[in-house]
Every structure is written in C-alpha cells, then in structure tokens.
Amino acid sequence: MLEDQSNVKAWFYLLPALILLGIFIFYPIVNAVFLVFVDNYNYQTGTYDGFTLLDNFRYVLSDNNFRMAMLNTMLITFVSVPLSVIIALLISVWLNAIKRMQGFFQTVFFLPYVTNAIAIGMAFAFMFNRRYGLINWFIGLFGIEPVNWVGMGASWGNAMIALIIYITWLTLAFKILVFLSGLQGIDKQYYEAARVDSASKSRVFLKITVPLLSPMIMYITVTSFIGAFKTYTEVIGMFGERLGPPGNDRAMITVVALVYRALDRSGVPGALSEAAAASLILFAITLVFTFINMQVSKKRVHY
Amino acid sequence: MEITLENLTKVFQSKKEEETVAVDNLDITIPSGKLFGLLGPSGCGKSTTLYMISGLLRPTTGKIWFGNEDVTPVPPEERGIGLVFQNYALYPHMTVRQNIMFPLENVKMDKQEGLEKAQEIADLVGIGHLMNRKPKQLSGGQQQRVAIARALVKSPRVLLLDEPLSNLDARLRLQTREEIKRIQRETGITTIFVTHDQEEAMSISDEIVVLREGVTQQVGVPQKVYDNPNNLFVAKFLGTPPINVFDGRVENGKLYIGDADIANYDAPDQEVTIGIRPEGFKIVERSSFKVDVDLVETIGRDTTLIIPHPNDETQSFRAIVDSEYGVQPGDKLKFNVKPSKIHVFNKETGELV
Amino acid sequence: MEEALYASEKQVKRRQRIRLASVYALIILFAIFIIIPFYWMVITAFKTMPQVETAPPILWLNPADWQWINFSLALEQAPFLRYTLNTVVVAVIATTGTVITTILTAFAFARLNFKGRDALFMVFIATMMIPGEIFVITNYITVSRFGWVTLDQTYFDAVLAMTMPFMTSIFFIFFLRQAFKTIPDELYYAAKVDGKTDWQYLWQIMVPVAIPTITTITILNAMNTWNAYIWPRLVSMDEEFQLVSNGLRDAFDDQAGRIMYNEQMAAAIIVTVPLIIAFLLLKKYIMRGVSRSGIKG
Numbered sequence: 001m002l003e004d005q006s007n008v009k010a011w012f013y014l015l016p017a018l019i020l021l022g023i024f025i026f027y028p029i030v031n032a033v034f035l036v037f038v039d040n041y042n043y044q045t046g047t048y049d050g051f052t053l054l055d056n057f058r059y060v061l062s063d064n065n066f067r068m069a070m071l072n073t074m075l076i077t078f079v080s081v082p083l084s085v086i087i088a089l090l091i092s093v094w095l096n097a098i099k100r101m102q103g104f105f106q107t108v109f110f111l112p113y114v115t116n117a118i119a120i121g122m123a124f125a126f127m128f129n130r131r132y133g134l135i136n137w138f139i140g141l142f143g144i145e146p147v148n149w150v151g152m153g154a155s156w157g158n159a160m161i162a163l164i165i166y167i168t169w170l171t172l173a174f175k176i177l178v179f180l181s182g183l184q185g186i187d188k189q190y191y192e193a194a195r196v197d198s199a200s201k202s203r204v205f206l207k208i209t210v211p212l213l214s215p216m217i218m219y220i221t222v223t224s225f226i227g228a229f230k231t232y233t234e235v236i237g238m239f240g241e242r243l244g245p246p247g248n249d250r251a252m253i254t255v256v257a258l259v260y261r262a263l264d265r266s267g268v269p270g271a272l273s274e275a276a277a278a279s280l281i282l283f284a285i286t287l288v289f290t291f292i293n294m295q296v297s298k299k300r301v302h303y
Numbered sequence: 304m305e306i307t308l309e310n311l312t313k314v315f316q317s318k319k320e321e322e323t324v325a326v327d328n329l330d331i332t333i334p335s336g337k338l339f340g341l342l343g344p345s346g347c348g349k350s351t352t353l354y355m356i357s358g359l360l361r362p363t364t365g366k367i368w369f370g371n372e373d374v375t376p377v378p379p380e381e382r383g384i385g386l387v388f389q390n391y392a393l394y395p396h397m398t399v400r401q402n403i404m405f406p407l408e409n410v411k412m413d414k415q416e417g418l419e420k421a422q423e424i425a426d427l428v429g430i431g432h433l434m435n436r437k438p439k440q441l442s443g444g445q446q447q448r449v450a451i452a453r454a455l456v457k458s459p460r461v462l463l464l465d466e467p468l469s470n471l472d473a474r475l476r477l478q479t480r481e482e483i484k485r486i487q488r489e490t491g492i493t494t495i496f497v498t499h500d501q502e503e504a505m506s507i508s509d510e511i512v513v514l515r516e517g518v519t520q521q522v523g524v525p526q527k528v529y530d531n532p533n534n535l536f537v538a539k540f541l542g543t544p545p546i547n548v549f550d551g552r553v554e555n556g557k558l559y560i561g562d563a564d565i566a567n568y569d570a571p572d573q574e575v576t577i578g579i580r581p582e583g584f585k586i587v588e589r590s591s592f593k594v595d596v597d598l599v600e601t602i603g604r605d606t607t608l609i610i611p612h613p614n615d616e617t618q619s620f621r622a623i624v625d626s627e628y629g630v631q632p633g634d635k636l637k638f639n640v641k642p643s644k645i646h647v648f649n650k651e652t653g654e655l656v
Numbered sequence: 657m658e659e660a661l662y663a664s665e666k667q668v669k670r671r672q673r674i675r676l677a678s679v680y681a682l683i684i685l686f687a688i689f690i691i692i693p694f695y696w697m698v699i700t701a702f703k704t705m706p707q708v709e710t711a712p713p714i715l716w717l718n719p720a721d722w723q724w725i726n727f728s729l730a731l732e733q734a735p736f737l738r739y740t741l742n743t744v745v746v747a748v749i750a751t752t753g754t755v756i757t758t759i760l761t762a763f764a765f766a767r768l769n770f771k772g773r774d775a776l777f778m779v780f781i782a783t784m785m786i787p788g789e790i791f792v793i794t795n796y797i798t799v800s801r802f803g804w805v806t807l808d809q810t811y812f813d814a815v816l817a818m819t820m821p822f823m824t825s826i827f828f829i830f831f832l833r834q835a836f837k838t839i840p841d842e843l844y845y846a847a848k849v850d851g852k853t854d855w856q857y858l859w860q861i862m863v864p865v866a867i868p869t870i871t872t873i874t875i876l877n878a879m880n881t882w883n884a885y886i887w888p889r890l891v892s893m894d895e896e897f898q899l900v901s902n903g904l905r906d907a908f909d910d911q912a913g914r915i916m917y918n919e920q921m922a923a924a925i926i927v928t929v930p931l932i933i934a935f936l937l938l939k940k941y942i943m944r945g946v947s948r949s950g951i952k953g
Binding site for chain 3: 020105114118129133260
C-alpha cells in the first residue's frame with residue numbers, strides 16, 4: 001500500500017455501492033427492526049398506532065400457518081440437507097476415483113444447478129402424477145400400488161416426500177462440485193501412504209478422506225442449512241401459489257412463504273410487521289443453527 | 304532382506320501414445336541390511352525405481368525380488384515395506400501417536416500392544432515426547448522422524464525413503480542424515496533412499512547407484528565410485544566443487560592439455576576428455592602446466608583458485624590448494640597434477656579410456 | 657509370509673476392474689437419476705395429449721412423431737417472447753450495474769487505503785449472514801414510495817423496481833476482492849512508477865487480469881435474473897411486465913382445471929434451454945467460479 005492515498009478518493013470508488021446498499025440492504029435491516037415493534041403499520045401513509053414489544057411476534061407464532069410452516073421448513077431442512085450431503089459426498093468420491101468420462105459426468109451432475117427451479121419443479125410434479133407419472137409406473141414394476149403424491153387431495157406426507165426428493169435432486173449439484181474440487185485438492189500421497197500401510201478402502205474413506213474434507217463438509221452443511229431454511233421457490237415450482245396439492249392448500253407452506261404471503265396483503269395495516277416478525281424469526285433460527293454448527297466444527301473439523 | 308532388481312524397465316505412455324522410458328533395464332542387487340542410495344539428477348528414474356520397489360508403480364517388464372521371493376505382482380499393501388514420502392504425507396488431522404498407530408490399526412493389532420510398539424519406535428527416532436502433537440506443531444526435522452517412525456512401526460522388510468532430506472534446511476539436513484544413518488544401523492533394516500544430492504548420498508550410503516536417464520551408470524561404495532568413475536557423467540555428477548573438464552590428447556604415452564604435459568598415460572594416441580578433481584593440483588616450481596590466477600577464494604584451510612580455462616579463455620576452472628601458499632590474484636603459477644585425481648574419457652562416448 | 661497369501665497379478669487386476677466397474681455403475685445410476693427429470697420434460701413436451709395421458713407412460717417417441725406444435729401452442733398460452741424480452745432487459749441492466757459497482761468497490765477494498773476500511777468490510781461480511789427476506793419487506797415499501805409500484809405503473813417504473821435493488825452484491829464484491837488481492841503489489845508499484853493513476857491502473861491492469869472472475873460474476877448474475885421469480889412477481893403490476901419464470905408458473909397453474917402437460921413442459925423447455933446452452937458454452941467459467949467461491953444457488 002502506498003502511504004499517501006487520500007480517503008476522499010476511496011469513498012468515490014465506494015459511493016455507488018454504498019448508496020445502493022444503504023437504501024436496499026442497510027436501511028431495510030434497521031427498518032425491519034422498527035416494523036416488528038410497531039402496531040398497525042400502514043406503509044402507504046407511514047402511520048402506526050404506537051409501539052409494541054411482542055404483539056407482532058405473538059400474532060405470527062399463534063398463526064396455524066406459522067406452525068405448519070415451521071414444521072415443514074424444519075422437516076425439509078433436516079431431511080434434505082443430510083441426505084444431499086451424504087449422496088453428494090459419495091458421488092464426488094466415486095467421480096474422483098475415475099479418469100475416463102470424469103468431465104462428462106461432472107457436467108451431468110452439475111446440470112441441476114443451472115436450471116430454472118420453476119420449470120424443473122413442474123417437470124417433477126408431472127413425474128409424480130398419480131396416473132400418468134413416471135414414479136408410479138416405476139414403483140409399479142415392483143408391485144407397489146400407485147401413490148397419490150401431488151394430485152387432488154394428496155396427503156401431507158406424500159407431498160412432502162415428493163418435495164424433499166425434488167429439493168435433494170436440485171441441491172446435489174452444488175455440493176458435488178464443491179466436494180469434488182476439495183477432493184482433487186487432497187494430496188495423492190496421503191492415499192499412497194495409506195495404501196502402503198495396508199489401509200482398507202473403507203478405512204481410507206472414514207479416516208483420511210472425510211477428516212481431510214471436513215472443513216468443506218462443514219462449510220457445505222452450514223450454507224445448505226441456511227439455504228434450506230429459506231425454501232420457497234421450490235414449493236412454488238412443484239405446487240404453484242397454492243403451496244400444496246389441490247384440495248390440500250398450503251400443506252407445503254414454509255417460513256419464507258409466510259413472509260411473502262404477508263407482503264401480498266401489504267395493504268392491510270400491520271401485515272408488513274408480521275412479515276418482519278416472520279423474517280426475524282427465520283434470521284434467529286439461522287443464527288442459532290450456524291452457531292451450533294460452528295461449535296460442532298470446533299471439535300470435529302480438522303483444519 | 305536382499306533386494307534384487309532384474310531387467311527392471313518402466314515405460315510411461317502419455318495420452319498421445321508417446322512413450323517415455325523412465326527406467327531402462329535396471330539390474331541391481333541391494334545387499335541385506337545396508338543403506339543404499341539411488342542417486343541421479345532429476346528425471347533419471349530414481350523415484351520411479353523406488354516406487355516400483357514399493358509396488359505403487361508396476362514395472363513394464365522385469366522382476367523385483369525380496370530375497371528369494373518374486374514380489375513383482377504383489378500389491379504394495381502386501382509387500383511389507385515402509386515408505387517415507389518426500390513431503391512426509393503425515394495425516395494432518397491425526398496426532399503423532401495416531402499417525403504412527405495408523406498402519407498397526409490397519410492390520411488390526413491389539414490396541415495395548417500397538418501403543419507400546421508405537422512408543423518404542425517413537426523413542427527410537429527421538430520423538431517419544433511429542434506423541435500428542437499434530438504434525439503442524441512440529442518442525443520439519445521432527446515431521447521427518449514421525450514419517451520414519453510410521454514407516455518403521457510395522458516392522459517392514461524394507462524401508463524406502465524418497466528424497467528424505469530435500470525439505471529440510473541446511474543445518475537440519477546434516478543432523479538428520481546422521482540420524483537416518485543411526486536409525487538404520489540400530490534397526491539393521493535394508494534401506495533404500497533416493498536423492499539428487501551427491502553429497503548426501505556419499506555421506507551416508509553404504510552403497511550407491513548412479514542413474515542417468517533410466518540407465519545404471521555405476522554401482523558401488525561411494526568413495527570408490529568417486530575415486531574411479533566409470534564415465535564422464537559419473538565423474539561430473541559426484542564431487543563439489545565439480546570436477547574440471549579439459550579437452551586433451553594422448554600422444555606417445557603422455558597426456559596433454561594444449562601444450563602442457565600433464566602426466567604419463569598408457570594408451571593409444573587419441574583425442575580425449577580429461578577430468579581433474581579440484582583437489583588434484585599441486586603448486587610446483589617447474590612444470591609445463593602454467594596458469595594465471597584470476598580470483599582467489601579462501602575459506603579456512605583451503606584456498607580455491609579460479610583460473611582461466613586453457614581451452615576457452617571465457618571459461619574458468621577451479622583448483623583447491625593449501626592456503627599457506629598465500630596465492631594472490633594475478634600470480635603466475637605452475638601445476639603438477641596428482642595422477643590419482645586424473646580421469647581420462649573417450650571424447651565421443653564419455654567412457655573411461 | 658507365505659507366497660500363497662499373495663494374490664496373483666491377474667487376480668489383482670481383476671479385483672481392480674470389478675471395483676472400477678462398480679464405481680462406474682453407481683455413477684451411471686445416479687447420473688440417470690439426475691437426467692430423468694430433463695428427459696421427462698422433453699419427452700412430455702413432444703407428446704400429444706392422449707399420449708401424455710397414457711398409462712403406463714410412453715418412454716420413447718419416434719422423432720417423426722414429435723409434436724413441435726406444442727411449442728407454438730405454449731407460446732400462445734402466455735406472451736413468452738415478451739417475458740423473455742423483459743427478462744433480457746432486466747438482466748442486462750442489473751448485471752451491468754452489478755459488475756460496475758462490484759469492480760469499483762472491490763478495488764477500494766483490495767487496493768486503497770482509507771480510514772475505516774476494515775470496519776466497513778466487517779459490516780459487509782456480517783450482512784451476508786442475513787436472509788434476504790428481511791430486506792424484501794422494506795424494499796417493497798421503498799420502491800412503492802419511489803413511485804415505481806403503483807396501479808398506473810409504466811414499463812420504465814417496473815424495470816426500475818426490478819433492477820435497482822439488485823445493482824450491487826456484497827457477495828460478488830467479496831469474491832472479486834479476493835481475486836484482486838491475488839494480483840501482486842509489485843504490479844501496482846510499477847504502474848505508480850510509470851505515472852499511472854489508480855483509475856488507469858484499475859481498468860488497464862486489474863480488470864483485465866481479473867477477467868475470468870468478472871466473467872463468472874457476469875454469468876451468475878445474469879442467470880440469477882433469468883431464474884428470478886419472487887421479487888418480479890411482487891413488483892410488477894401489469895402481467896405484461898413479468899419475467900419468464902412468472903409467466904411460466906402463472907400460465908399453467910391448474911386453477912383452470914385440466915393442465916395441458918405437453919404445452920406446460922414445452923414452455924418449461926423454452927425457459928430451460930437458454931440456460932443449458934449458456935451453461936455448456938460457459939461451463940469453464942461457471943463451474944470454476946462456483947467451486948472456488950462456494951456460491952450458493
């Protein structure tokens with residue numbers, strides 16, 4: 001760094017981003033905190049009926065939709081994240097073990113990353129179609145009766161299974177790519193040393209590959225948790241704005257969906273405060289889990 | 304365990320079907336219980352040879368014998384070898400103890416027995432007090448010893464070391480090479496190590512082989528190889544400062560560099576390449592070998608004289624003489640050459656005449 | 657040890673071959689799992705409605721029987737060309753803005769020395785932790801206050817509402833700063849000695865050197881816009897102003913009763929194909945960028 005640089009010049013470079021971030025990121029964070037503590041806020045006039053400490057939170061928490069959304073979000077997170085991390089880990093280890101066609105398969109496995117979640121969600125929904133879908137035909141080969149996954153009156157459980165399969169499919173790509181680049185960064189000599197020391201394949205995987213990859217596994221797990229807590233577009237892709245199978249509306253509602261539902265009613269006084277409360281609860285959950293993850297990683301992750 | 308390499312050849316095939324012969328028809332017997340050095344410049348096939356002995360690479364043709372047993376088809380994990388990698392390949396997430404225990408756990412040794420064994424080996428290599436550290440918390444020399452301990456702990460038939468000293472600084476290198484020698488003596492295990500550093504190889508090996516482009520140049524006790532190089536390559540590769548090389552000729556049983564008569568030499572008249580070790584020059588009163596001293600470097604007892612090369616004025620050669628002579632730059636001197644320090648090679652083939 | 661204990665060379669090779677074959681088998685199995693939804697989308701898009709509604713499903717169609725008409729029918733369901741145009745306009749503006757602000761800010765953080773730099777950078781990093789939903793609420797109010805989201809919204813208003821909040825990205829600033837940081841200081845000193853200003857140094861040296869990273873940022877940002885669904889739906893008051901994802905979802909919601917799955921899938925292909933093409937052409941930048949930065953989709 002040169003010594004004589006003036007502060008003024010630096011701020012000139014920063015100004016465009018700072019103005020935009022100020023308006024669209026920093027101010028909204030402050031304002032969200034404001035919104036959550038006022039009653040009957042009307043965004044068109046900017047008026048409100050005094051302050052409240054917990055009313056908005058209480059309102060959100062007592063909403064049946066919120067409990068459903070919380071349950072769904074947690075279920076999606078705690079099933080799809082471990083599932084996709086493990087599958088991605090296995091696939092990337094296999095990919096790393098081959099030479100021929102590695103690039104081709106890498107491209108194939110990356111495809112879901114570059115698709116439109118709405119478009120492919122609709123394809124998934126039709127795959128799970130009760131009468132004409134691929135899934136029921138396939139399980140039929142094993143003598144299983146057709147299941148009503150996403151059709152009229154489909155049960156919450158069936159719809160959830162279909163949704164989780166879709167989300168797992170969608171989120172594998174990113175993880176495989178990151179794991180594979182991590183694996184390729186591991187010094188081959190560790191494996192040669194283990195080989196000379198007569199380590200079995202499974203021991204090499206558990207005692208060497210996983211620990212050496214643990215910072216990456218940790219990173220992926222944290223970001224995947226945060227991502228899964230925000231599930232919403234995937235639900236729209238598969239079920240549309242109804243957020244559930246026909247006749248079972250909102251069965252797949254998530255916490256983020258609640259935020260947007262409140263925004264849809266933005267004209268109603270207080271609606272935006274509910275949205276703020278829901279989003280802050282989401283933020284709090286994210287923080288707690290990130291914190292837990294960090295604590296675990298301190299003990300388990302080898303840097 | 305005596306190790307025999309029989310017609311060992313390794314050909315690497317690149318993607319474009321181009322073939323590179325890394326090791327060419329190697330025939331070496333490595334005596335049991337000795338420290339044996341594979342020496343050569345980079346790309347000479349010494350590491351490839353080591354990896355073939357370990358089993359990590361398979362020879363294209365040829366055989367490897369451990370004693371009377373042909374181990375060529377045996378995979379590395381069943382060969383009973385200990386291998387120390389150039390960068391040690393210590394598992395960074397494991398403690399020293401866990402690193403040393405790892406090979407024992409693989410063969411499902413009893414835990415208590417394993418712990419005792421690990422401690423015993425760690426004590427032998429002098430890291431017994433560092434068992435709970437992680438590799439990152441150790442110095443380069445200590446890491447090296449952990450790697451050796453890990454290789455030794457399962458009582459291998461052969462210990463293989465790939466460039467064991469190349470990652471250490473100069474001071475540690477001296478210390479560690481004594482250490483390797485001591486450990487090898489105490490365990491009596493047949494040890495093969497690879498190095499490109501001739502000084503390192505000369506100082507600790509019981510025997511060395513010099514390789515060049517996959518082909519054996521010479522095998523033997525280091526000092527003997529140094530004193531009696533088979534060819535110009537070996538002569539040039541061993542010794543610091545390196546041997547001085549002159550164009551010369553044999554005429555009427557005498558050896559000439561230019562007009563200077565160096566020594567008597569019994570060979571047919573021919574053009575030759577003459578190698579003279581820097582320590583082979585003696586300052587004398589009368590000689591036809593006259594030189595002008597260009598530069599003088601005095602380090603302790605020895606003085607190195609840098610002298611314009613008789614074949615090419617822009618080049619120079621080095622002579623090491625006793626500092627008591629008090630030679631100054633610009634002095635005109637006359638040299639005799641010790642016959643034992645002269646090596647005469649065929650001009651075309653580089654082979655000894 | 658006994659010689660008989662050792663596997664012969666043939667056995668070793670056979671074992672290796674079997675192991676490799678099973679690895680390939682597993683990879684292919686999962687690759688099929690990944691490919692099937694795409695295949696299902698394509699094959700459905702080319703079927704007639706009676707073929708769509710056949711059980712067991714038809715898994716292979718003779719190319720001669722492909723119903724290309726489904727694509728034109730899909731385009732009639734909604735003004736997809738219009739949506740595509742909207743999306744391109746929004747993507748170009750938002751991406752240009754993002755790239756420019758990102759370059760300037762990343763340069764300031766990577767190269768310039770100013771008071772409070774580290775503190776400001778910490779604030780930026782901390783903000784990355786906060787879920788975007790928190791911003792959306794207030795941003796909705798803000799764009800309304802700016803008069804961009806009103807009942808008599810013009811196209812210009814809609815574009816402003818859709819682009820302005822996305823003209824910069826803290827994540828990309830962070831990403832590009834890392835790339836800038838790898839450029840050796842000596843280049844900067846050399847440029848200073850040659851009398852170059854910071855501004856010249858940025859555009860003549862740093863930006864060209866960091867072009868791979870900037871390309872990655874450009875592509876990923878454009879792809880994000882292409883896939884944007886929630887915000888455009890929220891701030892576009894006229895259906896005409898929506899982006900492709902919105903059009904896709906709305907045109908084929910089954911409120912109306914029977915869904916024309918073949919046309920729905922044809923529309924999905926229309927939206928997906930540009931992405932796949934862009935990906936295959938720019939694979940290098942996308943995959944390298946994503947793996948290096950860990951950008952979450």
